[in-house]
Amino acid sequence: MVLSLVSLCATEVVSDHSSSPCWLKWIPRELYRPLLEAAFSSNRPLAAGELVQRWPERTLRVGRRKRGATSPNRLCIQALLLAVVRGLSDQRSVLQLLDLCGQQGDEGSLGDPMGGWSLTVALCTMVVQARNGAKRVQRKEGERERKRFSALQRESDVKRERADVVENDNIVSSAVKSEEELTKGVRRRMEMERKGEGPSANEAGIKIDYNDDKDLDVLVHVRADLFVNARSWERVRAALSTQGPLKLQCRYLRIEEISVSNIKTLLDLLPHQFLLGIDVRYSSLGVAGLAELLPLLSTFSALESLRLHYCNLDLRRDLHGQEEALRDLSQGLTQLYHLKCLSLTALRLPGQLRVLLSSLPQPLETLELPYLSLSPADLAYLSCSHHASTLQQLDLSENRLDETTLPSVRRLLSQASSSLQHLSLSGCGLNDHLLGLLLPSLGCCITLKSMAFALNPLSMSGLMDLVKTAVRMRSLHQLLYPNPLEDYQPGLPDLPSSAQLLDWPLDETTEFNTTSTQLNRVLLENGRSDLLLTCDLLNYHNNLKDE
Incomplete structure (x- = not known):
């Protein structure tokens, strides 16, 4: 990345904190942004705090805006939050909205960014302390x-x-x-x-008010993505219940290991006009619990995304009282008028996909169904549903495909060929024969930007067919390919499962000297230097977030 002259000068200015009293008096308002970005990129928390305390604009947005950009250092974020509190009593600050949406990084990664949970706790502490300070x-x-x-x-x-x-x-x-x-x-x-x-x-014109319980006027609205679990639940609840100079708003809410009653309390405290998405993980909701939450979710007029991961949903009709719970669930889904993204991971839903998707009033753009043990009836319904032609992102990972279900998948790809941008079929048991049947349908998807086929039992010949199809797809920029069976150490069964492929050791020498060389040759022969081929499962999903 080539830095502009303004960026280079800004980095030099913030590098010496002892000179800040001089330049802070004279800088014009249009230079505050590049100076703050330079303070973040060079890890200068003192300079970041002084700039934020005197921020000359009503809105300050701090988040990932450029591909490849790293999150600000933890110390810089802490300095920013402290400066916002100090700025409440500083006449030079006109800040009214602090937007930290998308700011949190991965805990422990390079540069020591502040993770989602740490940022949530810090924000809630800041809100409560600002209220107490204002009351004093x-x-x-x-x-x-x-x-x-x-x-x-x-x-x-x-x-x-x-x-x-x-x-x-x-x-x-x-x-x-x-x-x-x-x-x-x-x-x-x-x-x-x-x-x-x-x-x-x-x-005399003197206004005296000794009522400590009276709500204080909000000076700064703080908007962020919140991550709430059992350890931070009480602190988040206190911050959302606080009336003071700082008011906390939420764009995306991630919840882990929280009971249904506490989730309901949390939703009641959130401002309803800002929430775009909710992600519930590792919480034992059950079908009845989800049906109880859906009417509350329908009150959030802007809600676009619902993600449920490992939430102990079991939609088997043979369970007592399950029919009534299914009706309540279906009725609740009909009220989510603006839902565009539905993600369900590891929920026991065989044969019940129609119950969920047919109830949604609007077609989905993102549908993620990994580890759902989808039945042939589920895939047949999906290929003919009103969602098929609007899907932009589809994840069917870890749902085993065979010759009986492959026609439905091909029909689904045909319906979504002009809209689908991201496709994941990792761990679906695709061997060379099944992949050969699927490749013509893949080649017709003219808008695909990324594909994931990791942990499928392909030979080197099958992998080469996949890559040769990929290089002809001009819109495709990323391909997560599986290690071919020849790259594993001896002992694998003829048709290994995805779990076996994940755990079985690779022959490192064969992998780098043979597979990588042959794949790169295909790219060079077809002039596709813009296509990224990778077998790295972890970094692939991080790259997708930066798209």
Whole structure:
């Protein structure tokens, strides 16, 4: 990446913190953004904090915007949050919206970015502390106003008493009158201090409020993606319940190991107009629990994405009371009018795909169904459903395909040929014969950008056929290919499962010297230097996020 002259100069400016008092006074507002980016990229938390505290615009967005860009360092994010709190009392700051959506990085990765859970905890702590600080300031200001009012009242009483003494010739009557006025003045002061208000306070233009429970005005809205689990649940609930100068909003909500009742409480606290997606993982919802949550989800008018991973859903009709739960579930799904993405992982749904997908009022753009043990009836329905022609991303990984289900998959690819951009068929048991039947349908998908075929039992010959098809697909830029059977150490069964292919050791020498060389030769012969071929399962999904 080639840095611009502005970026190079900004990096040099923020490198010396001792000079910040000089340049902070003179920089124009249009240079704040490149200076902040330079502070993040060069890990200068002090400079980042000073820039944010004086931020000259109403909105500050900090997130991944460019492909390949890394998240800011943990210390820089902490400095940013502290600066936002300090800026609440800084007249030079006009910040009204802090947007950290998409900011969290992977815990422990290069550069020490702040992960989703850590960022959520830090944000919630910041919101609560800002409220407590605002209440302390409010109490101090109230105390100062009360003392000021008392001093004014005492001075007024003294002047009135002196005037009474001078104007009255009768010493006796003057003394009696002064005593009466003094009594009235004391009584009046006591009454006004007890009430905390009075005509004199209003006449002086002084507003006194001693009600600590009154909601404070929101100064800055903080928008972020929240990650909530059993350890952070109480802190998130407290932050969302807090009324103060900072208000927390959520774009994407990820939940892990939370009960249905706590999820309902969390959803009730979230602002309904901002939530775009919810991701529930490792929570024992059950069909009844999901049916209970769906009416709450329907109140989020912008909800586009619903992801359920390992949530203990079992849609077998032979279970007692399951028919009623299925009806409730189907009815709840009909209320998700804007849903575009549905992701279901490792849920026991054989033969029940029609129950879920036919209830959705709008066709989906993203459908992820890994580890669902899809039946031939499920795939047959999917290939003819109203979702087939609109799918942009399809994941059928770890659903075993054979000659009975392959016609449905081919029909599905034909229906989605003009819209599908990302396809994953990893771990589907595709051997050379089945792949040969599927390749013509794949070649017709004119918009495919990425394909994943990892952990399928292909020989070197089958892998070469896959790559030769891929290089003819001009829209394709990434291919996750399986290691050919010849690259494994001896002992594999004739048709190994995906779990066996994942655990079986590779012959490293054969892999790098033979397979990689032959695949690169195919790319060069077809002039496809823009096509990335990889067998790295972990980094493949990270690359897709940067698309």
